[in-house]
Amino acid sequence: MTQARVIGGGVAGLCVATELVARGCEVTVFDPSPRPGPHGCSWWAGGMLAPFCEGQTAEEPVVRLGQEAAAWWQRQGVTVHRRGTLVLALGRDRRELDRFARRVPGHEMLDPAGLEPDLEGRFDRALHVSGEAHLDPRAALIHLRDRLEQAGVTFIAEPGRPQGLTFDCRGLAARDALPDLRGVKGEMAVLHSADIRLTRPVRLLHPRYPLYVVPRADGLFMLGATQIETDDRRRSVRSVLELLSAAYALHPAFGEAELVEMGADARPAFPDNLPRLVQRGETIHVNGLFRHGFLLAPALARMAVEAACDGIKPEFWHEDHD
Structure with a gap:
């Protein structure tokens, strides 16, 4: 069984952990805070799954990949309201x-x-x-966290550090590794x-x-x-x-x-307002969700795990050999 670490318990980290569990991986999530809450950027989200409206100002990938979000959240058991x-x-x-x-x-x-x-x-x-939807982001975070615990994921209230296969989902805290954030x-x-x-x-x-x-x-x-x-x-x-x-x-x-x-x-x-998957050794940085956290996190998590488990180099992929 593949072992993986996820650093960061916000929407990106929880979505990555969910995709890893679906692949049968043994997952440990590190986050200094024991539960989702006001300390995290994800807590303050609107929860709109609105790819078409966002496309008024966002780039084409936001519209295309954002259309995966509503169905993904529903598959995890989150209540999604499809009223447009x-x-x-x-x-x-x-x-x-x-x-x-x-x-x-x-x-x-x-x-x-x-x-x-x-x-x-x-x-x-x-x-x-x-064709758009919305959810309650706080309820969604708590539900995903509880569901992962029930699936056997270990949560450790510490910052964590890369060791073996690691997904770094720390958001703005990752500027120590991603200086152009x-x-x-x-x-x-x-x-x-x-x-x-x-x-x-x-x-x-x-x-x-x-x-x-x-x-x-x-x-x-x-x-x-x-x-x-x-x-x-x-x-x-x-x-x-x-x-x-x-x-x-x-x-x-x-x-x-x-x-x-x-x-x-x-x-x-990031400067182009699009997310990135940045590989450094065995660590994959999942970051740059901008204002599209709940909209793009499912697709970005899927692509990050496909890269790690299947060797597929997805959209938004960057390799850093320094």
Whole structure:
């Protein structure tokens, strides 16, 4: 039985461990924190599995490989909501909606109230991208961790170090080995409201601060997210104001919502904003997921394990012989 180490217990590390277990490998995961939580970038994700909408600004591989994500998460037993994405724009920004429509395939133009009755009278048209989905990222991380423990994976609350076949999934912490990684800060808020109900992610287009709202259980809504070129994890007043102002513009009921939580973290990204698989000896670095963690981690994990177990040199492959 092949033995493998995974360093990092975020979404990338847990997906790699899942793929290794499916190959019958004996897996040990090292992470200084014993459980998924606010210390990890993955904890602050939106959980949108939206390859077509992301393709408005992302490269072609994000769209193509991201289409694997919803089915992969469902196979692991994670609850995935397949209700599509609703894209809206305020009256003064109608051109933004037309521009978005030209760049995103597989959508239909409709009255949003037909899908989300609580938006009736606020917007006269929207794009519905029906082939997209969403999940609760925190529930998904916890479920994957528990499932791996049940499968016999050993979790050790230590940083770990490469030894034998190793998958380094440390995110931004791996800059000691991957110096061209950079941090891109994302900030988010969680609101609670009993006065509005949404059943699918809603993207509100805005030339300055676009917003997405992702419904979660029990009247919770995740609002995100800023994209700032810094690895500073402090939450800024300006970003909070922009997020909450955009939410209020989407629906005034958000003005009376309870602010449950604010968070920020730095996403790991390479200069081209695409992920990489970097081999150094027996270590494969799985990194650079940028803002596409839950969307691209399944495909990247699959390719990393195929490289190690089958000798296949996949997309995003880099060999470092230093």
